[in-house]
Amino acid sequence: MTPTLLGTAALALLLAMVLGGARPRLWLGLNSLGALAGLGAALVVLVSGHGLTWRGDFVLGGENVVLLLDAISALFLVLVCLVGGLGAVYAMEYWSDHHFPRSAPRGRVWWSALVLSMGLVLTCGNGLHFLFVWEAFALSAYFLITLDNDRAEVRRAGWLYLAASHAGTMALFAFFSALAAGTGSWELGPMHAHPGLAPLFWLALFGFGVKAGIFPLHIWLPSAHAGAPSHVSAIMSAVAIKMGVYGIVRFSGWLPIPDGAGWAVLGIGCASALLGIVFAMAQNDLKRLLAYCSVENVGIIMIGLGLALLAAAHGHPVWGQAALAGAFLHVLNHGLFKSLLFFGAGSVLHATGTRDMSRLGGLWQAMPWTAALFALGAAAVSGLPPLNGFVSEWAIYQGLLRAVIEKGQTFGVLPAVIVLAGTGALALAAFAKAAAVVFLGAPRGRTALQAAECGWAMRLPMIVPAVVMVCIGLMPGLFLRPVQGAIAAWAPRWAATDPLIPARALGGTHTVLACVLAAAAFLILRKVRANGTRRAMTWDCGYAAPTPHMQYTSGSFAGIVSGWFAWIVRPEKRTRRVRGHFPESALALERIPETVLEKGIGPAARTVLLLADAAKNMQHGRLHLYILYVFLGVTALGLLAVQGGM
Amino acid sequence: MSVFIDTSLRLLAWLILAPLLPGVINKVKAWVAGRQGPPVLQLYYDLARLWRKGVVISTLASPGFIIAPAVAWVAVIGAAALLPLAGADAPVSFDGDVLLLVYLLALARFCTAWGAMETGSAFEGMGAAREVSYAILAEVGIITAILTLAVQSGSISLSSMFEPLPGPSAALLAVGLFIILLAENCRVPFDDPNTHLELTMIHEVMVLDHSGPPLAMILHGASVKLMLFAVFLAQAVLPLSEVPLVMSLALLALAVLLVAVAVGLVESLTARLAFRRVPLLLTIGFLFCLFPLLLTWMGEI
Structure with a gap:
């Protein structure tokens, strides 16, 4: 059944790519069919626990085609298909032919190409083919980011993305070639039999880390996510950076791990989480804020993964499993709330034409659906119970705390607990700011006054993730079970141990809490109505004439x-x-500048250009000086040879 | 059935006893100042009156303005219900419930800030910004204190977490938690609950535009939060699990009362800090929680 579903998905997406440019409705149907079929295949694998390995007869580039779909790739495939399907619905209204007659057809084609190539990245079982589909994925994302290429800002963001992405791809070329040289085959799979391959992990961490947006490598992420159309931002932030996470997770499971890798990943995770959310808090641009928050969430995932690597190195399956379960669930959770938040931000942008929070405000009146759903997403991303963000952070905390109370060699993870706590509180501050400044109070500008609610095609893609988020919050056990399969695929020797995550107790408490919250909200509204209400100007200690600018x-x-x-x-x-x-x-x-790019990499690049400019002076076309260069060069070589000979 | 009765009794104790603490604090302050002061039960009268009053709502506010205080109130009560009382286990207990407690308090904070931003006032926005910013340091301090308890007891569940700490650690932790208690409950020297028209407050300024039943929920929730921190402090520091149940309950009540008296004394004897010093004092509170953690890790002295 899984191969049929996967085949249907690939065929439908391919057809959507070919036919979708001219026919929007047909494209939507085919893209949705592809997404649903892929989702079905992933769910079958996750629920049944049986992976799929399919070896094709035909040869591509000198290598047999191999498709792998195990629980890890299925988990990521769920996200690809979910956001790939919902984003297409969203694009029908948000980036319609009516408003964007030139770029909308192109956007449809590249959208399906992106979804298809990400699906292939997840299922590819051959290193050479992996590089092909990885490049296809990077390029289709580039064309989607630069969809609105009339604006210089967008072209610059796309260029930066392309450059950063290829820096990572270069590392991946080296990585896969060295892998193939080490094992003697391009086929991918567990490689624990070759301990000499361990140093390659660092190469993979860099190559995939650029895509994942871990801290110093995140430079492309804010401008690309902010400049792209919002449905593209959603799939980039919720799914595309997860491909980088997928690469790191995948190869940390397959490769022999060098000493200290766990600590390094944990440290990178802490830095990404803390600095990502600090930058998010400082932003004034709504979509840049969301983009930096993705850096934070990838950091949280890396904290979980780093802890799992430490647990594997020191032989502690119990808390390793808790941390890894949290990391996997957070991949899913972040995909859900980040797509919801970007769809919400897109809806605000659609209605007002600005992403600058200082010009927004009071939008709840015009856009109650968007406001309520965005608030739900903001609460979830801040890790507040009873929603899904809390569940995954809680599982990671479990792993961290268990590692600390054992007082063993892993006591050093203690700062990570404190960093995670600070990150949680900072995320709350950042999202209290984002939601409140955009949707509450009085409109700060004329644009915000004329806003109108988005249509159902944009509302539905926000409602679906919201419903799944609430379900994960109320029934964490149901979603942790498939995650167990992914853990077993990552570390087969851990499959026998129980992770000791009391998901049932948490789910029960969350359900009771949600019911009481709903009841309290209902009762207070009734009570207030019964007591009588009066509308008046904001009192604010007696300001006579408050204005929105205050x-x-x-x-x-x-x-x-x-x-x-x-x-x-x-x-x-x-x-x-x-x-x-x-x-x-x-x-x-x-x-707010992007510090790493503008204060670190920018000056370094300018220095290189200056040096190159200086070197240009040596190229002047005077033959006698060239002969002098040659003479000096030969003399130097000769001296070197004589020295070496002695 | 007995679980049901136990839970209801416990909730009733939290709901009914909590408003006593602000009364005690005010009595202590009045006594130090040589005044008679409001009656100890003043907050009960206020709550009863507010509950019957009508509500004035800002023209800018959404229904969230009414709902947010209710959500915050439920979150604080839920956090309190998770806390065991002197050897009497909480109705719900599982590994990691201590994090649920911390994040329920965060939910309450999110809702309070949301309610404040609803009115579009400069003043309340300022309070919300201060609240969420200073809470970062306070939350880091709380997690450090929890880590200390977890390392000492080897457990991450609230029901078995409060093991007796050695003397020096307990003393340091008491000071750290007391500083965080003052900050999180908006008492002097972080905030002044008496001045309603002062440009330098945090919590009071966020609730300026609330009235009627929602304000009653906010005031009651604040008193429950104060009691929650006092109970947590008392259990973290005193070896309550080693004495019989009745005795430990009595000790707990006494300790909570003492915390209230101490808050009153601090409020009478010190002035509010300049605002740039607030992060400094919070960092000191965090360090007071960090040292016992390191002591516990290195072993007993």
Whole structure:
């Protein structure tokens, strides 16, 4: 059944690519069919626990085609198909032919290409073919990011993405070639029999880490996610960066692991989580905020994975499993709430035309659906019970705390607990800011006044993830069981131990909590209505004429935290005060630079260019000087040879 | 059936006893100042009156303005219900429930900040921003304290977490948790619950526009949160699990009362801190929680 479903999915997506450009409805049908079939295949594998290995008869590039679908790839495939299907529905209204006659057909073709290539990345069992489909995936993502290529900002973001992505791909070329040289075959699978391959893990960590957006390698992520159309941002943030996570997870399971890899991954995870959310908090652009939050969530996943690697190295299956279960579930959870949040941000952008939070506000009145769903997503991403974000963070915490209380060699994970706690509180601050500044209070600009709610084609893709999120929160056991299969695929020797995650107790508590919350909300609304209400202007300690400009803005809300982290966030402020006899109007502007790119890589690249420019002076076309170069070179070589000979 | 009765009794104890603490604090403050002060039961009268009052809602506010206080209230009560009381186990107990407690308090914070931002006032936005920012340091401190208890007891469930700490660790942890208690419950020196028109407050400013039953829920929730922190502090520091149940309950009540008196004394004898010093004091609180953790790890002194 699984091969049939996978075949249907591939065929439908291929047809959607070919036929979808001109016929939007046909494309939607084919794309949805492909996504549903892929989802079905993934769910069959997850529920039955039986993976699929399919060896094709035909040869491509000198290698037999091999398809693998085990529980790990099935878990990621669920995400690809879910967001791939929902995003297409969203695009029908958000990026319609009516509004974008030139780019919409192109967008449809590349969308299906992206979904198909990501599906192939997950199922590919041959290193050579993996590189092909990986490149196809990177390129289709590039064309989707630059869909709106009339804007210079978008072209720059696309270029940066392409450059960063190929830096990673270069490492992957080296990685897969060395792998094939080491094992003597391009076929992928467990390689624990070759301990000499262990150093290759670092190459994989870099190559896949660029795609995953772990901290110093995340430079392409904010501008690409902010500049792309919102359905593309959603699939990039929720799914495409997970392909990088998939690569790291996959090869950390298959490769022999070098000493210290667990600590390194844990450290990278802590840095990504903490700095990602600090940068998110400081942003004034709604979609950039969400993009940095993805860095944070990948960091949380890496904390779980790093702990699992440590557990594997020191032989502690119990907390290793808890941490890995948390990491896998967080992959799914982040995909769900991040797609919901990006769809919500897109709906705001669609209605108001701006992503700048300082110009938004009070949108709940015009857009109640978007506001409620975005608030739910914000609560989930902050890890608040009884929603799904808490479940996965809680499982990772379980692993961390168990590692600490054993007081063994792994006591050093203690700072990670404190970092995770700080990250949780910072995420709450960042999303309290995002949701409240955009949707509550009074509109801060004219654009926000004219907003209107989005249609059902944009609403439905937000409702579906919201429902799944609530289900994961209330029934964590149901979703942790398939995750167990993925753990068994990652570390087969752990399959026999019980992870000791009391999911039933948590699910029960969450269900009771949700019921009581709903009852309390209903009762207080009734009570307030019974007591009588009166609408009046905001009292605010007796302000006579409050204006929207008096409200706290996103920058002022984040002021305390960005002050603490000014050493890395480095906000650039420009203010003009009302001074003198003929003053200009007052002004306060704040820009949050991407520190790693603008203060680290940018200056380094400029230095290289300067040096290259200087080297150009040696190329002047004067023959006698060239002869001098040759003479000096030969003399130097000769001297070297004589020295070496002695 | 007995579980049901036990749970109801426990919830009733939290709901009914909690508003006593602010009364005690106010009595202590009045006594130090040589005044008579409001009656100890003042908060009960206030709550009863607020519950009957009508509500004035800002023209900008959504239904979330009414719902958020209710959600925050339920979250705080839920967190309190997870806490065992002096050897009497909580109705629900599982590995990692301590994290649920921390994150339920975070849910309450999210809702309070949400309610504050509903009104679109500069003042309440300022309070919300301060609340969520300072809470980062407070939450880090709480997690460190929890780590100390977990390492000492070798358990990550609240029911078996409160093992007696050695003397020096217990003393340090008591100071750290007391500082966090003051910050999280918006008492002097972090915040001044008396001044309603001061530009430098945190919690009070967030609830300026609330009235009627939602305000009653906020005030009651705040008192439950204060009692929750006091109970947590007492159990973390005192070796309550080693004495019989009745005795330990009495000791717990006494300790909670003492915490309230201490809060009152601090409030009478010190001034509110300048705002840039607040993170510094919170960091000191975090360090006071970190040292016992390191002591516990290195072994007994």
